[in-house]
Amino acid sequence: MDADVIIIGAGVVGAALAYGIAKTGRTVIVLDGADRDLRAARANFGLVWVQGKGANAPAYSILTRQSSELWSDFRNDLASASSMAVDYSRPGGLVFCLSEAEYENRATINERTHNQGGQADTVMISRTDLEHMLPAVTLGPDVVGASYCKLDGHVNPLQLLAALHRAIPIMGGKVLFRNSVGKITPLPRGFSVVAAEGDLQAPRVIVAAGLNTPGLTEPLGLSVPLRSERGQILVTERFAPMLPFPGSGLRQSADGTIMIGATNENVADTGVTVSSATKLAQRAMRIIPALGSARLVRQWAGMRVLPLDKTPIYAESLNHPGLFAVACHSGVTLAAAHATVIGPAMANGHLPDEFAPFSNGRFDVQKCA
Structure with a gap:
């Protein structure tokens, strides 16, 4: 075996899982995709958000609060392990x-x-x-x-991802970039992962590849129902501190820029549009009219990874023990829980009973109902 655990997906979700597993002393290899893959981790608004999460899913609400409480220690440990700054605050x-x-x-x-x-x-x-x-x-x-x-806060998501990528090798793991996975093959004791740079084997595999997850898990009978949604974001020039609290759709970063977002579009590409920029800017100016004179310096779009009911999926294969899948659209908020609780549990080979509400089996129940 090449490692104790192979994780497919090097975004915030996969990297946080790997970081938590590496902290337990297990060996972990993280496989990143191609440069042009859709990457939610690099188009993120950066909120560590509690309010409104799980309004119709109590288990999700509880997990979100748990992760929020873990975030400060998670950030401090990560900054120390990586020797990198991770701008994070929790003012509400x-x-x-x-x-x-x-x-x-x-x-x-x-x-x-x-x-x-x-x-x-x-x-x-x-x-x-x-x-x-x-x-x-x-x-x-x-x-x-x-x-x-x-309980709400915000973080620089690019710093978060970079720190995770640096900390994992320091703690004995590996992050293999530009190493797309084509197939997972069960072995008598574990799995073989067919990747661009050669096959790798491990007793446990976690698929956290965003929108590419179903294509890898469903051939093995592990269903992960997902849909995508485009979100566009605007960023202004730097301002003196003016927004001490992050807002949903409006926050000031540590370097002074104002982030304005985000749209919810049923579109399958990452293009940006003038109409969306206008809509976002108009609402921001209704909140703070002075932003009407701000210069916009960037506009980008990313694809959200959305389970059909918007609640995270933590799935464990019944046919192939040791194969797991993780999918959510709250990778930044849940990063602390992924590193502290979920990653180590999957490395141990079994999710605790309290994660049953997040099983992919819930979609079968919904169909029957």
Whole structure:
């Protein structure tokens, strides 16, 4: 065997799993795809977000909160192991409401989440309170208030990914770039992974290859139902600190740029459009009119990896023990849980019972219903 675990996919999800496994002392090899593969990890808004997650899925809400609580220690350990900066803060987060209807809708989501057993960590705040929280900006007249969650934070996603890629080899693992996988073949004791640079073998394989995951797992009977969704983001020039709290769709990075996002488009490519830029900019200016004079320096698009019910999939093959699949659209938020809990559990060969709600088997139940 070439390693204890082979992970297919070197994005934030696969890299966080590998980092957690390497910390346990096991050997891990991470296989990256081709340069032109769709990469959600490099088109990310960077929120470590709790509010609204799992409003209709209590287990997802609990896991999100767990990961949020783990994030500070995860970031500190990763920065130390990689000797790289990872800009992260957890001041709480805002969802701006531009009408009474938006305000009531957010209040309903918060109430539903709390009624399902979630902690009362998200509150609705008035425009007056919001103005006190944001003294450096003048809010637009349409802003009626916001939803605020004290557990929310944000991180530089590119720094996060780079630090993971550096830390894994330091801890004894390997990250093999430009090494696309074509097939997984079961062996009497483990698996052979057919990759561009040669075959590799391991007793356990975790597929975290984003939208490419079903193509690798379904030939072995491991179904991972996914769909894609394009999201576009705008980035402005640098400003003096003005937004102390990250917002859903509007946040200021540590280097001063303002990120504005993101669209939700049923489109299968990563092109950018003027119409989406206009829509994003108009909403941002309704929140902070002064942004109307800001220069835009970048616009990009990425593809979200979405399970059909938007809840993460942690799947374990019934036919081929040792084969796992991971798919989610919250790779940054869940990175701490992936490294601390899920990666080590999969390396041990079995997911704990509390992860049963995330099994791919839930889709079979939904079909029957």
